[in-house]
Amino acid sequence: MAKRPRKTVAATNGDAKKPAVNLSDRDKKTLRDLVNLADRIVVDADKKRDPYLDIPARTLSNIKYNKTKRFLEMGSNSNRRQLFNLSQAKVYMQSLLVASGSKRLIDEGKTTSLRGLYYMLKHSIEGTKEETFDDQTQSDTIIEDMEVTLNSMREELHLYAKNAGSMVGNITLTDTGDEIDCSRMGSGGYSIPSIVEPEAVQFGKCTAKFILHVEKDTVWRRFNEDKFWKTHNCILTHGGGQPPRGVRRMLYRLHNELKLPVYCLLDNDPWGYYIYSVLKQGSINLAYESKRMAIPDTKFLGIRSRDYERCELSPSVKINLNDTDIKRAKQIANYPWFEHKKPWQKEIEQMLKNGFKLEVESLISKDISYVTEVYTPERLKEQDWLD
């Protein structure tokens, strides 16, 4: 994409009273991409051609597992979205609105939520009673489309999602100018923000040796209360179930920049396997982000299917697998990155044979702090994990 002199436009925004905005390099790149998009449309209109956008297809058929890189990648299929096509005209218009909204945010140095952007862009079309957006799902989908088209993450478009996930450990960092000491965050922990880009979050000193990522908030509290991170010198994180992009990004950066290994403690059920899979390889929906969020070396500590016998758990903690679970388990077993791994096939087979699933909390039936004092340390010491 050719450089254009217009990048300075942002600085000379209309209202002279607004403070000048400092644009990061990333921002500048995003702006350039947006402007290029717009310029192409102007050229098309000039040449009396039908303006269009090529949006990479985010469907399963366009997702490939890259064996060498060990994460999911998007293929090259794309869908053409045209202005002069009755069924696409409205979506095309909405796409451009999202682009212009994004530009405005970048120009003004502000971020907003998905819903915020929805409100920013929602208005009635001149001369009609029709609204540009009827509900937020429309704008959310188009934001993802634009991410993929511009090859920018949502955060780079200055849009954030809800926070979910907390972190404690022996590490300090700077978050939009504020210094955070994660070893002194009390019982709540540091709430991992949605935008964890280098511009916003910079790492300070870190003495932790590894990262332990757990599925749920409640499990995380157990570990925090027992000060596991202190005794074992690690960073303790959780994602509130399926971890949001902020958490994944944080894990990715910690793993890659600070070279910290990542271990996961998740429930013994298809959902847990799936969370692990997403952390490891990336998600189908956000396959275009895999290269910036996937951690192929993540290890799966537990809960394992054999733990019922190994830990001698009581029958009362068993939860029967239902039909959906079974179907899901088989699906996961067929994922290209699990397909050829014998240990994983055995693991899933075992769970199906068991006919039940186990939650991490079931270990409490043995002892309140069994998970922090016995289970996890044993697994780490024996290096008993799945890859």
Add this chain to the structure above:
Amino acid sequence: MAKQPSKNGAHAGSAPKPKNRIAAAAAEAAEAEDPADESVGEENGQEAASNGRKPRRATAQSMAASQRDISVSEFFAKNRHLLGFDNPRKALLTTIKEAVDNSLDACEEAGILPEIWVHVEQTGPNRFKVGVQDNGPGIVKKQIPLIFGKLLYGSKFHRLRMSRGQQGIGISAAGMYGVLTTGKPVKIVSKISPKKPAHYYEIKIDTKKNLPEILNGKGEGEDIPPGASGAAYIEKHGIEWVDVGHGTRVTIELEGKYLRGRGSVDEYLEQTAIANPHVRIHYQDPESGAGQTEEKLYDRSTDQLPKEPKEIKPHPYGIELGMLVAMLSDARGQTLSQFLTSSFSKVSSAVASKVCQTAGVGTRTSTTKVGRNEADKLFQALRETRIAPPSTDCISPIGEELLLKGLHQVVPGEFYVAATRPPAVYRGNPFQIEVALAYGGMSSANKVPFDVLEDLLEETDARTLRQFLTTTFYGLGSDAADQIIKEADLSPRTSASKMKPAEVKKLHEAMRNVNLESGQTMNVLRYANRVPLQFQPAACAITQTVMGTNWRSYGLSQSRGSLPTGPVTIMVHMASVWVPFTSESKEAIASYPEIQKELRLGLQSAGRKLGMYLRRRLKVKQEGERRNIFLRYLGEVATAVSDINNADRKKLYDQLLLVAKKKTATADAKFNERGEFVDPAEIELEKDPSVLIVEKPNEFGIKEKAKGNGQETS
């Protein structure tokens, strides 16, 4: 004690005194009675008394004394409602209707292009003078009093031929009503040729004898000489007459009420004009003042007379046993075979012999020798034998082209379709159904001028405003009425006649502005032998069949068991040698299954084409909407792009607009010169002769004479 059969004798004795009251008659009868009978009567009474039973109030004899003939006119005088004279408003309308019907029939039979003058003048608080004149063949001097002064006298009862009047009651009943309510006689002027004198009569009906009483010219009527002297005579005697070479005028003064809106004279004349496009009607209503130039003209849209219907003989399937017996006794000296072939239609000698064979009666038997039993067998045989349906040249339908013209002349709309069914038969009577439909255009309510609205409000007897709106205007259902009232910010219970001027103004504004398309119900115009039927719609087979048709499949919305909604007027015409009415007043058609079937088929045929047209219209609308979509989003896109890269918004918009036009140009190629979408499958609609599509709705058919005949055609 032997009772003598003296009743008849006693009765005969008292007959010559028709004017006696009952008691007197009874007394006289008692006097003339045989003493033997009297004693019987007394004896009975005494016997009764002595036996302890109650004495009778009257005996068979005394009751017999008061039994006598009742003349037809007496009967109808007391049962006016049977003939359509229930209330003053209806009476006025029926009078005009009967006179106009007769005029039209006479002109058509004579082969003259009809021109009719209708004058209605108010002569008292509830009194009107109605004059109807035509340019017909006129009436022979001798017949004039009988036609107007005798009930059940006429030419049409005994023949089977399509005509408006059927029994010969109408005009005489109107005259009788006039005399009854105002005491003024019926005035008739008739002229057969410009060179011969005209005849002038003033007549009353003697109801007891059912005979005319001529009041002028010493009981002989007057002759008006032709030429200038005649004109002077007319002037001098104040006779009303429009100068024509030949024609008839009848003037009746009666108690009546003049109202406009539904069921009014104006509506009747307008509907008559629709069904009779060859007629020219001059109408002077009571509001325009007597003898002034303010006259409404319903002009003719064709110079062709309708085809003359032929008279036919009755068909065997349509007669009853009693009628067969009567016909047999009338046909003297004929053999059965001759009788059957000559008295009935579609009975050949082969058919006649078959009938006789089935009945077991010889073909050469004389009709006089056919007894009751044989007649019965013949009757059954006629029913069972297969006889061809009657020929249908006895009916003259209006025809699709004239239906369209007539409807288009009077009813505003965008789309017209007409369907004439082939002739059919019910109970041996040929009949034919025709349907015409007009869609689109504004309701009369939208166009009513302010002063007319004021007048209507004054005249109406509707209690509330809502009632007023629904009963006065065509196609205004209660939904539409509510809309108007809401728009005008008035209470629906406002009394219609007591509205203040400011309120009337608001109402008028609302009526102009509210789009009534959604609130209108279908307006059904019913005709029997080209005569509009205005009353008793619910009882009429036509309305029932219209309601029973599924209009939803043709694109109109319809709730169950009612008329569909939409700006649509439908006209249904039944032409027959004998239209079966539900009552004497000839207001509603009876539902025979054959008639219902034909009605249904006719309605469906018109409905289908309406459906095609509406679908097409919807498509065009949708196409229009689609083009609009591009235009809508262009603006947004241009703004968004220029926000991003500071491009020239207007320039970008214009360029995108060009691309849009180029894109939709291919779609445009499918539009025809008028800018309407033409789908090859539906081009047929344009070429169909039974369909008329106009671009814009037409003005109302009513014109002021002063403006001349400038009717627009599409």
